[in-house]
Amino acid sequence: MRIVVVGGVAAGTKAASRAKRVAPDSEVVIYQSEPDISISECGMPYFLSGIIEGRERLVARTPEKFRENGIEVKVRHGVEKVDADAKKLVIRNLESDATFEDSYDRLIIATGAKAVVPPIPGSGLDGVFKLRFLTDADAIERYIGEKEPKNAVVVGGGYIGLEMAEALTERGMGVSLIEAGKEIAPTHGPEVARIVNAHLEEKGVRIYEGNPVEGMEMACEGGDDGCVHVVEFGEARIEASLVIVAIGVKPEVELAKEAGVELGETGAIKTDKFMRTNLADVWAAGDCAETTNYITGEAAWVPLGDTANQMGRVAGTNAAKGENGLAFPGVLGTGIFKAFDLGVGKTGLSEAEANEAGYETLCASVEARNRAGYFPGSAEVFLKMISDKNSGRILGVEAVGASVDKLVDVSATAIWGGLTVGEVVNLDLAYAPPFGPTLSPVIQAATVLSGKSLRSG
Numbered sequence: 001m002r003i004v005v006v007g008g009v010a011a012g013t014k015a016a017s018r019a020k021r022v023a024p025d026s027e028v029v030i031y032q033s034e035p036d037i038s039i040s041e042c043g044m045p046y047f048l049s050g051i052i053e054g055r056e057r058l059v060a061r062t063p064e065k066f067r068e069n070g071i072e073v074k075v076r077h078g079v080e081k082v083d084a085d086a087k088k089l090v091i092r093n094l095e096s097d098a099t100f101e102d103s104y105d106r107l108i109i110a111t112g113a114k115a116v117v118p119p120i121p122g123s124g125l126d127g128v129f130k131l132r133f134l135t136d137a138d139a140i141e142r143y144i145g146e147k148e149p150k151n152a153v154v155v156g157g158g159y160i161g162l163e164m165a166e167a168l169t170e171r172g173m174g175v176s177l178i179e180a181g182k183e184i185a186p187t188h189g190p191e192v193a194r195i196v197n198a199h200l201e202e203k204g205v206r207i208y209e210g211n212p213v214e215g216m217e218m219a220c221e222g223g224d225d226g227c228v229h230v231v232e233f234g235e236a237r238i239e240a241s242l243v244i245v246a247i248g249v250k251p252e253v254e255l256a257k258e259a260g261v262e263l264g265e266t267g268a269i270k271t272d273k274f275m276r277t278n279l280a281d282v283w284a285a286g287d288c289a290e291t292t293n294y295i296t297g298e299a300a301w302v303p304l305g306d307t308a309n310q311m312g313r314v315a316g317t318n319a320a321k322g323e324n325g326l327a328f329p330g331v332l333g334t335g336i337f338k339a340f341d342l343g344v345g346k347t348g349l350s351e352a353e354a355n356e357a358g359y360e361t362l363c364a365s366v367e368a369r370n371r372a373g374y375f376p377g378s379a380e381v382f383l384k385m386i387s388d389k390n391s392g393r394i395l396g397v398e399a400v401g402a403s404v405d406k407l408v409d410v411s412a413t414a415i416w417g418g419l420t421v422g423e424v425v426n427l428d429l430a431y432a433p434p435f436g437p438t439l440s441p442v443i444q445a446a447t448v449l450s451g452k453s454l455r456s457g
Contacts, residue, residue, distance in 0.1 A: 001026040003319055004089065004104040006079045006255065008032035009039060010305050011286025012110035013061065014312030015319070016071050019108070022320035028071045029102075031091055033078040036134050037063050042305055044137040045160070048144075049167035055141075058134060082107065082259035084279045106281045106319045109256050109269065110312065113249040113287035113303045120245075122216030127228040128243045131160055140244070149173060149241035153231045155213050156246035157184030159337045162196070164244045165205050166340050173242070175205045178233055180212035180247070187335075189350050191365060192400045195382055196339050203340045208233065216243060249303055251288045264290035266301035273327040275315035283319050285311035294330035294416065295348060295395060296357045302333045334412045336405055345408035348396030348415045351386050360389040364448035368441040370403040372433035383407060385421070385445035392420035392450075397442070410442050421449040 003026050005016045012030055020028045030037065038061040046052045063073035074091075080099070081090035089102045115130035117123060127147065129140050143149070152168040154161045157179030165177045177184065177200070183193035184200075184207060197207055211233040231240045251268040253261075262278040264270035268290035275283045286308035293300040314328045336345035354361045365384045372378065381401035387394050397411035414424050424446035431438060439447075 001105045002103065003028045003106045003108065004102065005030045005108045005110055006082075006089075007110035007112055007286070007288070008034070008037040008073075008075075009041065009110075009112060009286070010308035011112070011289075011312035011315070012108070013038045013066070014309045015108045015110060015283075015285055015316035016066070017069070018313050018316030019320040020069060020071055022317050024070070026320060030066070030071065030073045031077045031079050031089075032073070032075050033094060034133050034135060035075050037061065037066065037073050037075055039134045040305075041133070044131060044134065045163035045167045047137055048140055048164070049170040051170070055134060055138065058137075079255060082255060084259050084261075084282060087281070104281075106322065107283070108312075108315050108319050109261070109277070109282065109284040109288060110286045110308075110315075111252040111255060111288045112308075114252045115245070116248045116250055117245055118247065120213055120215060122228065123245065125216055125228040126226045127241060128216060128245065130245050131164065132249070140242075143242065144171065147227070147241065151239045152176070152242040152244065153178060153238065153240040154244045154246060155231075156248065157181070157207075157209070158186060158246065158248060159335070161244070161246035162200070162339045162344075163337055164246060165200060166203075166338070168242070168244070169203060169205060169340075176208065176231075176238055176240070177205055178208045178211050178213055178231070180210070182210055184209065185344060187333075187350070188344065188346055188398050188400075189352065189384060191382065191384055192344060192346075192398050195400050196342060196344055199340060199342050208236070211236070216240070249287070251290075251301065251303070253288055256284065256288065264301075265299045266290050268301045273329070274318050274324045275311060275328055276318070276324075281319075281322075283315040285315035291328060292330040294332050297330075298357070300331055300333070302331045304331075304333075304335055307331055332412055332415055334408060336408055341402070342400055343402065343404040344400045345404045346396070346398045347408050347412040348394070349386060350396055350398065351384075354386050354388075354395045359395060361395065362387050362389045362449055362452050364445045364452065366441050366444045366448065368444055369437050370401060371436055373437070375433045379403075381407070381441055383441040383445050385411070385442070385449055387421050387449050392422055394419060394421060394424065394446070397445075399441070403436075407440065407442055410440065414442070421446040425450050 076094040115132040152173040154177045215232040269284040287303035314326045317326045334347040379402035383399045386396040
């Protein structure tokens with residue numbers, strides 16, 4: 001049996017490894033257009049900031065390591081066509097430009113997502129970059145070394161944009177962040193966005209919200225060097241010798257679509273809970289694949305590394321067995337990022353998302369500390385909890401401050417288990433002054449909501 005995986009990184013490599021483990025006598029091959037097969041994309045901003053020294057630290061496994069485990073890896077090979085009826089592939093060697101055919105018994109599509117780069121005038125100038133793969137990080141690092149830019153502009157106020165604002169500030173640049181929407185951190189509520197905004201400005205990042213970028217150009221005094229020098233938005237023009245476009249990603253589905261794979265309402269590949277597509281013997285996983293929201297049951301597309309890894313495990317297992325074995329239950333969209341001294345996390349639905357989904361919500365916000373107030377190093381934490389007014393079930397939590405990862409993880413576990421605010425009030429969580437206040441902010445917020453539920457009832 002020959003199992004072919006199109007795409008590497010998180011979902012593809014996990015699927016391949018799992019398939020080989022489940023069916024050790026099978027042939028497993030991965031085709032990947034990028035030169036690095038298994039990387040930590042989430043670590044790239046920290047490589048560019050200088051916190052992580054050496055790109056090799058971000059390479060999780062090399063092709064040689066996969067081959068030692070019986071998995072054939074073909075990097076710099078792009079799959080150009082899938083013939084699902086004949087179970088054949090057309091592959092191009094991106095080094096030699098030669099094409100050849102391969103066949104499969106079972107296929108896993110893990111083509112991931114691609115960065116969105118809008119058709120902004122000047123976006124093709126030198127010094128304008130996206131950040132999706134390690135090769136992008138390499139190009140940015142080379143440019144910084146050669147040009148020594150003093151002023152940087154980050155376009156987009158989401159996870160990557162905020163992480164890059166910090167990274168470039170750490171490299172000594174003056175940083176401006178331009179967000180087309182009303183607020184940065186758009187997946188979070190306005191309370192969290194305001195806290196993050198204020199903190200970034202304290203760190204020297206200039207933030208411009210409600211301003212789509214309209215153009216980039218070379219300044220006259222800069223000469224015709226082909227490099228970006230100015231970014232325009234609204235009626236403003238600011239200097240920029242480096243631009244990072246981080247307005248988001250979209251699923252890479254063209255190959256699948258042309259092969260006849262059905263797409264879902266999110267624009268990603270539609271799969272069932274076993275990660276099967278509509279085509280026989282074809283599975284999909286990772287950032288190219290659609291799943292369901294665990295709370296609402298609606299279609300969801302959540303391009304996160306841990307989610308891709310989990311999807312890959314399911315797809316690889318089922319492809320190896322050729323049957324519906326493992327099921328992927330859906331996602332809460334749990335995520336966290338670092339913005340200078342702040343951790344910013346979220347799980348489940350925001351207030352706006354819950355209302356849009358048809359829930360009648362109750363919300364509670366608490367300002368607490370990450371450890372006992374009298375303990376050295378105690379820092380502020382903001383936490384917002386959203387619940388369903390009728391059932392008391394927790395729908396979502398947002399947190400910003402110090403040590404918020406454990407607050408988000410506790411909340412994600414509570415939501416996954418379908419706990420109500422009344423049940424969370426009595427959770428038996430660890431306490432000692434160096435690690436938290438007497439009552440966790442999660443319990444504090446649930447207590448407030450429990451009181452609101454009694455009054456509203």
